[in-house]
Amino acid sequence: MAHITDRTVLIVGASSGIGAEVARQLAHGGNRLVLTARRAAELAAVAQDVRAKGSACLDIAADALDPRAAADVVAAAAAEYGSVDIALLNAGQGPDMSMDQVSVADVSRIMALNYDVVLNYLVPLIEQMGGQREGGLIAHTNSLAGLMAIPRQGPYCAAKAAARTLIDAARVELAPRGIRFTSIHPGFVATERISGDDLPKPFQVSQERAARHVVRAMEKEPAQAYFPRTTTALVRTLRALPEPVSSRILRKLAAR
């Protein structure tokens, strides 16, 4: 059972995968959950599970690419429950994309899907939490891919790295105001969305296990959290190797 209890928790990207599972795990704690994503029917089904497990839940279909819609979700959460204690910015996706086959628009879209969706919530959440006596926690589902350049994942890696840097700066600036930031870096997680691509997925973990790691990071609030240990060690090793050696290994790992 999660130790996060009696809190208002906003999850952006809660209709499937890791975000939906985090919502279900937090539902045991008598929390007040605000769930958002674009697909209203899938979101409503997750909200129903949450209520059945004993937490209050507001589900709001909204596109995180729209800054006005994101600000409205934060305002609606605060209006319904009085505060936003914790936010998990979890929306994002990283399709297989080789740099010799993309358009500029493709890359910009991946930037928007993984960076703008964070930015659009970050600003209104900082405003909301800055006015709360207890401040608040903003957690972001980043990726181990945000720590290094992985072939066929370049635009996704770049967007996640940008989000991490922005959040790192906000953490330093806003600690005196009680706003905390946690970037969470999963390795491969067996969610439906990525099951169709043919990218190799070493040390893949289940959605349930990934959500347990995410919830633990939201409880402990480290600046950075990484899981699983195996993939984290692989990434750290690749980063420590001389560039020609790591490039050769990465090219092999990503070969079609």
Ligand SMILES: NC(=O)c1ccc[n+]([C@@H]2O[C@H](COP(=O)([O-])OP(=O)(O)OC[C@H]3O[C@@H](n4cnc5c(N)ncnc54)[C@H](OP(=O)(O)O)[C@@H]3O)[C@@H](O)[C@H]2O)c1
């Ligand atoms: N699966 C992995 O191996 C893995 C590894 C490392 C990191 N991650 C990260 O983990 C996070 C969750 O991914 P997942 O694997 O659980 O995939 P997922 O099932 O596709 O979850 C993504 C969630 O974000 C929502 N979303 C996407 N774009 C949105 C938008 N514009 N506005 C509002 N909601 C949006 C999706 O809902 P709607 O489509 O209904 O909007 C969905 O609820 C992502 O940030 C991903 O980059 C995943």
